[in-house]
Amino acid sequence: xKKKTFPYGFAVSAIAIIVAWAxxxxxxxxxWAAVTIFVIAFPLLxxxxxxxxxxxxxxxxxxxxxx
Amino acid sequence: xxxxxxxxAVFGLLLLGLHRKVIARIQTxxxxxxxxxxxxxxxxxxxxxxxxxxxxxxxxxGIVLIGIGIWSAAFFVVFAGESILILFAxxxxxxxxxxxxxxxxGSPYGKFGGVRSVISAASxxxxxxxxxxxxxLTGSLILRDITAYQGVHGPLLFIAPPFAIAMFLxxxxxxxxxxxxxxxxxxxxxxxxxxxxxxxxxxLAVTEGLKTFVLLYAFVAIFIGAxxxxxxxxxxxxxxxxxxxxxxxxxxxxxxxxxxxQGLITGLMLVYTGYLWWVIx
Numbered sequence: 001x002k003k004k005t006f007p008y009g010f011a012v013s014a015i016a017i018i019v020a021w022a023x024x025x026x027x028x029x030x031x032w033a034a035v036t037i038f039v040i041a042f043p044l045l046x047x048x049x050x051x052x053x054x055x056x057x058x059x060x061x062x063x064x065x066x067x
Numbered sequence: 068x069x070x071x072x073x074x075x076a077v078f079g080l081l082l083l084g085l086h087r088k089v090i091a092r093i094q095t096x097x098x099x100x101x102x103x104x105x106x107x108x109x110x111x112x113x114x115x116x117x118x119x120x121x122x123x124x125x126x127x128x129g130i131v132l133i134g135i136g137i138w139s140a141a142f143f144v145v146f147a148g149e150s151i152l153i154l155f156a157x158x159x160x161x162x163x164x165x166x167x168x169x170x171x172x173g174s175p176y177g178k179f180g181g182v183r184s185v186i187s188a189a190s191x192x193x194x195x196x197x198x199x200x201x202x203x204l205t206g207s208l209i210l211r212d213i214t215a216y217q218g219v220h221g222p223l224l225f226i227a228p229p230f231a232i233a234m235f236l237x238x239x240x241x242x243x244x245x246x247x248x249x250x251x252x253x254x255x256x257x258x259x260x261x262x263x264x265x266x267x268x269x270x271l272a273v274t275e276g277l278k279t280f281v282l283l284y285a286f287v288a289i290f291i292g293a294x295x296x297x298x299x300x301x302x303x304x305x306x307x308x309x310x311x312x313x314x315x316x317x318x319x320x321x322x323x324x325x326x327x328x329q330g331l332i333t334g335l336m337l338v339y340t341g342y343l344w345w346v347i348x
Binding site for chain 2: 031035039042044046047051056
């Protein structure tokens with residue numbers, strides 16, 4: 001996944017959370033529906049945000065597999 | 068509700084920082100600052116990150132999302148006062164997450180951590196007995212009903228203290244640096260976490276923060292009952308400090324001893340449950 005994709009992923013998950021939160025506050029959706037959106041979108045929000053602001057560099061390597 | 072979820076993750080990390088601080092002070096070390104785990108999560112999130120060549124990329128990344136997702140779900144289950152059976156089903160799923168973390172990277176240290184995670188499933192057996200006993204006493208597994216029962220009869224902590232001790236030991240088995248922390252012991256570097264670095268480790272830190280908050284909050288709700296939110300936070304901190312004391316003064320057990328002791332605890336709980344079943348009309 002390209003680094004340019006991450007802000008879009010972050011924006012989509014943030015919008016999903018905000019919309020669910022507002023819809024729940026306005027009693028437009030039931031609690032279980034809002035919670036389902038939170039449970040799916042929150043992990044994506046965390047991961048996309050951190051992948052977006054992480055430092056550049058690094059490439060695939062083989063982990064230390066012992067002596 | 069999302070604001071509570073974010074608060075839970077941050078407060079959970081703060082509790083883990085306090086855990087390290089208390090252990091260090093008991094062992095006459097200065098220890099890290101209390102907010103160290105929050106700083107760790109931020110630090111890891113800024114580091115350059117990639118997927119190791121030996122890893123199964125889908126599982127390696129997906130397991131981080133699943134880890135945060137299941138503990139977010141667990142938080143809402145506890146927060147809404149739903150069934151503790153769902154909560155503890157999620158607790159069991161965490162075993163799968165630990166296993167997935169360990170096996171996905173291709174590192175032998177991670178794999179050993181994952182395998183030990185399966186061995187330490189014995190730590191969940193006291194949990195089953197505790198759930199059965201709570202049902203025996205309260206007639207329900209819905210958290211709202213359990214807190215309502217305690218409103219009438221008093222905290223379960225005083226009615227059936229052995230089950231509170233069993234639950235305490237279940238939480239202890241999930242605490243870092245504890246006697247049952249065989250999944251991340253030092254001879255395995257960091258166990259199942261070894262090859263998850265940078266952003267992946269930051270995600271794991273969020274999982275750990277949520278997990279710590281949810282387990283302690285569930286302990287308060289199940290064994291103390293309905294208390295104001297600020298009081299729940301204070302009691303959670305006290306419970307955590309008592310866990311830290313145990314972690315500071317007990318060595319890490321070998322995997323065999325860990326499973327044996329947890330099996331013995333389960334046996335004792337079964338005897339006590341049998342006694343309750345006999346005396347309760």
